[in-house]
Amino acid sequence: MTGKVDITLNINGRDHAISVEPRRTLADAIRENCGQTGTHLGCEHGVCGACTVIVGGDPVRSCLMFAAQADGIPIRTVEGLAKNDTLHPLQRAFMEHHGLQCGFCTPGFLMLMTAVLEREPNISDDDMLDVLASNLCRCTGYQNIVKAVRAAAAEMRAS
Amino acid sequence: MPDAKDKFVGRSVTRLEDRPLLLGQGRFAADVNFSGQLHMRVVRSSYANAKLLSIDDSAARATPGVHAIWTAADVADIPPIDFRLSKIAGLDGYRQRVLATDHVRYVGEPVAAVFADDPYLAEDVAEQVALEVEELPALLRADQELGEFEPGRSTAAGVVRKEYGDLDAAFRNAHATVALELSIGRHSGVPLETRGAIGRYDGAREVLELHGAAKVPHWNRDQIAGMLGLSPSRVQLYEGHVGGGFGIRGELYPEDVLVCAAALRFRRPVKWIEDRREHLIAANHSRQQHHRIRAAIDAEGHILGIDDEFFHDQGAYLRTHAATVPDLTAAMLPGPYRVPAYRAVGHIRLTNKTPGGTYRAPGRFESTFVRERLLDAIAAKVGIDGVEVRRRNLISAVEMPYARPIDTLGTKVVFDSGDYQGLLGKALAAMNWQELQADLERRRKAGEAIGVGLAMFVEKSGLGPFDGVRVTVDTSGAAEVVTGAASVGQGVETVIAQICADVLGIDYRRIRVVHGQTDQIAYGMGAFASRVTVMTGEAARLAASKVRAKALDMAAELLQAPLECLDIVDGTVVRTDVSPGPSIALGDVARHLSPASKSLGGRSPGLTADGWFHTDHMNYPYGVHAAVVQVDRETGAVKVQRYLVAYDIGKAVNPMLVEGQLLGGVVQGLGGTLFEEFLYDDRGEPLSVTFADYLMPTVREIPAVEVIISEDAPSPLNPMGLKGAGEGGANAVGAAIASAIDDAVGVSGTVKQLPITPQRLRAILRQQRPVRS
Numbered sequence: 060m061t062g063k064v065d066i067t068l069n070i071n072g073r074d075h076a077i078s079v080e081p082r083r084t085l086a087d088a089i090r091e092n093c094g095q096t097g098t099h100l101g102c103e104h105g106v107c108g109a110c111t112v113i114v115g116g117d118p119v120r121s122c123l124m125f126a127a128q129a130d131g132i133p134i135r136t137v138e139g140l141a142k143n144d145t146l147h148p149l150q151r152a153f154m155e156h157h158g159l160q161c162g163f164c165t166p167g168f169l170m171l172m173t174a175v176l177e178r179e180p181n182i183s184d185d186d187m188l189d190v191l192a193s194n195l196c197r198c199t200g201y202q203n204i205v206k207a208v209r210a211a212a213a214e215m216r217a218s
Numbered sequence: 219m220p221d222a223k224d225k226f227v228g229r230s231v232t233r234l235e236d237r238p239l240l241l242g243q244g245r246f247a248a249d250v251n252f253s254g255q256l257h258m259r260v261v262r263s264s265y266a267n268a269k270l271l272s273i274d275d276s277a278a279r280a281t282p283g284v285h286a287i288w289t290a291a292d293v294a295d296i297p298p299i300d301f302r303l304s305k306i307a308g309l310d311g312y313r314q315r316v317l318a319t320d321h322v323r324y325v326g327e328p329v330a331a332v333f334a335d336d337p338y339l340a341e342d343v344a345e346q347v348a349l350e351v352e353e354l355p356a357l358l359r360a361d362q363e364l365g366e367f368e369p370g371r372s373t374a375a376g377v378v379r380k381e382y383g384d385l386d387a388a389f390r391n392a393h394a395t396v397a398l399e400l401s402i403g404r405h406s407g408v409p410l411e412t413r414g415a416i417g418r419y420d421g422a423r424e425v426l427e428l429h430g431a432a433k434v435p436h437w438n439r440d441q442i443a444g445m446l447g448l449s450p451s452r453v454q455l456y457e458g459h460v461g462g463g464f465g466i467r468g469e470l471y472p473e474d475v476l477v478c479a480a481a482l483r484f485r486r487p488v489k490w491i492e493d494r495r496e497h498l499i500a501a502n503h504s505r506q507q508h509h510r511i512r513a514a515i516d517a518e519g520h521i522l523g524i525d526d527e528f529f530h531d532q533g534a535y536l537r538t539h540a541a542t543v544p545d546l547t548a549a550m551l552p553g554p555y556r557v558p559a560y561r562a563v564g565h566i567r568l569t570n571k572t573p574g575g576t577y578r579a580p581g582r583f584e585s586t587f588v589r590e591r592l593l594d595a596i597a598a599k600v601g602i603d604g605v606e607v608r609r610r611n612l613i614s615a616v617e618m619p620y621a622r623p624i625d626t627l628g629t630k631v632v633f634d635s636g637d638y639q640g641l642l643g644k645a646l647a648a649m650n651w652q653e654l655q656a657d658l659e660r661r662r663k664a665g666e667a668i669g670v671g672l673a674m675f676v677e678k679s680g681l682g683p684f685d686g687v688r689v690t691v692d693t694s695g696a697a698e699v700v701t702g703a704a705s706v707g708q709g710v711e712t713v714i715a716q717i718c719a720d721v722l723g724i725d726y727r728r729i730r731v732v733h734g735q736t737d738q739i740a741y742g743m744g745a746f747a748s749r750v751t752v753m754t755g756e757a758a759r760l761a762a763s764k765v766r767a768k769a770l771d772m773a774a775e776l777l778q779a780p781l782e783c784l785d786i787v788d789g790t791v792v793r794t795d796v797s798p799g800p801s802i803a804l805g806d807v808a809r810h811l812s813p814a815s816k817s818l819g820g821r822s823p824g825l826t827a828d829g830w831f832h833t834d835h836m837n838y839p840y841g842v843h844a845a846v847v848q849v850d851r852e853t854g855a856v857k858v859q860r861y862l863v864a865y866d867i868g869k870a871v872n873p874m875l876v877e878g879q880l881l882g883g884v885v886q887g888l889g890g891t892l893f894e895e896f897l898y899d900d901r902g903e904p905l906s907v908t909f910a911d912y913l914m915p916t917v918r919e920i921p922a923v924e925v926i927i928s929e930d931a932p933s934p935l936n937p938m939g940l941k942g943a944g945e946g947g948a949n950a951v952g953a954a955i956a957s958a959i960d961d962a963v964g965v966s967g968t969v970k971q972l973p974i975t976p977q978r979l980r981a982i983l984r985q986q987r988p989v990r991s
């Protein structure tokens with residue numbers, strides 16, 4: 060497995076030309092080859108969603124995708140969410156509603172809901188809960204995550 | 219309510235911790251890298267019980283990029299991992315070595331370690347390491363016949379016994395007795411971040427470093443130093459962000475010692491990041507117990523005595539917690555009730571499963587389930603309802619402090635304060651209890667299987683014996699607080715900053731709290747047992763008070779003002795008797811206290827002070843949980859429609875964070891009550907090795923949880939009246955849901971085992987009411 064492929068990962072608007080084994084996961088490439096460690100690995104089998112990033116507009120589990128599959132496609136990670144010092148409405152809402160404790164799952168939730176709310180700003184509450192049920196959090200008991208997402212969704216719709 | 223003079227304590231301010239975490243700038247264990255690092259992959263036993271005859275690593279060794287492969291012979295000089303808490307006689311022989319020598323006792327036990335240049339390579343190579351074994355039958359039940367741990371040592375490792383009063387007389391004179399057999403399943407904390415450890419020998423400083431530390435860095439530092447033959451001052455542990463603790467993360471595990479030993483020997487950094495399968499079979503499990511309990515009661519349902527014998531399924535070895543979980547089980551089982559005579563005998567039994575440790579509310583989730591099931595059974599026996607049986611047996615507020623003649627964790631069990639009846643009243647009022655009963659009755663008549671359950675408990679918090687904090691105000695007027703406590707994501711920095719801010723008269727956002735760094739402070743107890751807000755909080759208040767006194771003393775001289783006329787407001791020392799009067803910023807006071815300052819006089823340099831808080835006793839918060847559940851009689855599924863936690867914390871420093879602790883605890887408790895369980899097949903092969911088999915609640919499984927934070931019973935053991943919040947959310951979930959299920963299906967004692975999965979409940983319901991053909 061020593062053969063490597065040359066690919067370019069475009070993360071938050073910046074190109075990273077890297078050489079990786081074909082089997083390398085997107086998550087490992089983002090973290091280890093591109094140094095963007097805000098994306099976290101919680102299970103490496105696609106259940107917990109901590110590694111969720113946005114690839115070409117879709118929220119994906121970067122542990123289940125090979126880096127080579129994302130060659131050239133715009134990728135967004137948690138590091139790109141805030142604009143300079145201004146937090147994204149979701150980030151601010153998570154802070155104000157105590158939607159995070161240890162913060163390990165948080166980037167996954169933020170990227171999941173960013174992608175979904177951009178695509179479907181008027182998502183119903185029931186559908187929103189279905190989406191949120193795709194990620195795991197072990198600290199908060201979810202209640203404050205739901206509050207935060209509802210608040211951010213309302214703000215994003217209004218703006 | 220916060221006092222008028224408190225600007226921050228008592229208020230739900232946002233957390234200092236949040237911003238870096240939200241920006242993706244956290245530094246969790248896997249985010250730590252050093253140039254030239256090796257990656258460790260642990261080869262684990264795939265046998266539950268087997269003699270280890272030989273290990274063939276020749277193919278693995280020959281692979282380019284592999285630096286070394288270690289087996290037991292390479293670490294023969296490293297002693298087994300010792301006990302941190304609750305050491306009792308006879309347990310030493312059951313401790314775990316960092317690599318198995320000639321016998322493997324659970325699937326997941328480390329037998330070898332591969333060190334390679336790349337983590338993918340290390341994982342590939344580890345799969346080529348072949349074990350030759352002679353497989354033995356796996357022992358999987360703690361409550362049945364004993365097996366052999368090793369020649370001359372049985373699987374009965376020890377017994378925890380706590381008793382007082384005349385139990386024989388209680389049962390002899392009883393109007394009736396109630397007996398139950400109950401069990402709690404095997405589950406654990408399962409933080410979202412797996413474990414990780416990076417060992418590094420810094421040749422420039424001649425210091426061995428361990429990064430990725432958590433929970434108890436100072437104790438682990440001393441242990442690692444001892445195990446590797448180093449001075450403690452040559453070993454430093456560094457805590458980064460920690461992705462959830464829950465009791466299991468941060469204990470000293472074989473992998474932590476291996477990366478340190480390897481870094482020392484190879485003089486290269488060694489990184490180990492656990493994968494999820496490893497976590498589920500190698501990190502501490504918890505909870506699994508089987509209880510046989512009896513109560514002697516009088517005709518009105520008053521408890522005369524309780525006799526409990528239980529079997530604690532410890533798994534394959536005794537880890538750092540030794541007898542902690544069974545000890546707490548036995549000590550906390552009587553709960554908030556008057557129990558005139560009591561005996562608990564807990565058998566610590568080894569099985570061929572992952573070793574156990576503590577998990578949030580250790581010994582209390584278990585014993586509350588058992589005790590509250592017993593209370594419900596007593597109610598059924600004498601024909602009164604669940605609320606009434608509790609009212610009749612609760613310890614009353616006038617009996618406080620209430621000494622129960624037993625001890626735990628080296629402290630006497632003395633309930634320091636509490637109004638259990640009062641909190642029960644609040645919970646019932648919040649649930650609208652009478653109307654709720656009538657409403658549920660109507661719904662049951664209409665065919666719904668719906669019911670309500672209630673459970674009460676006493677928690678414990680603020681375990682000593684000490685905590686120390688150093689507070690320093692710098693020349694900008696910002697403060698640094700250094701503590702030996704640890705953060706596992708619970709909000710330590712914010713809470714400690716709030717406490718210091720009010721004393722120092724500065725904004726909490728101008729305070730940086732440093733924790734979990736052994737090179738910053740000589741002593742630290744860490745984060746466990748709901749201790750940090752109580753112990754570190756009071757130590758911080760003491761240190762900040764000294765800094766305040768020093769600042770005012772210096773300012774009085776500089777302003778030529780009487781001390782009693784000075785206050786610190788928004789970071790400035792001001793005169794309160796004249797307005798506008800002279801003032802001086804705290805940062806300027808700090809400048810006047812620099813070692814070279816002419817103003818220093820006879821004072822010690824620096825606007826800094828240490829505060830130490832000592833205590834011999836824990837304190838005891840308490841709570842009520844209530845649940846409304848709906849049972850699907852066909853599928854056995856349980857839907858929690860409503861959940862209430864009423865919890866008396868004495869004094870809430872940050873109510874939002876207290877509520878957050880309780881909410882998170884409830885959902886973890888719900889997991890252990892309805893879904894989560896580590897299962898094994900009859901060969902001891904673990905069946906719960908992914909998040910698709912070990913089922914943790916998602917947002918779709920949770921009810922809306924109502925929280926009442928009560929401050930009726932401040933602790934008399936510290937000036938602010940603080941008690942801990944960490945574990946009261948998880949404590950009584952199993953008990954409350956079980957009671958609600960009984961009520962929903964109309965049969966008391968339906969739930970005898972947790973988790974009560976749909977399969978189990980369906981089987982019980984079919985026995986209760988045979989399906990018509």
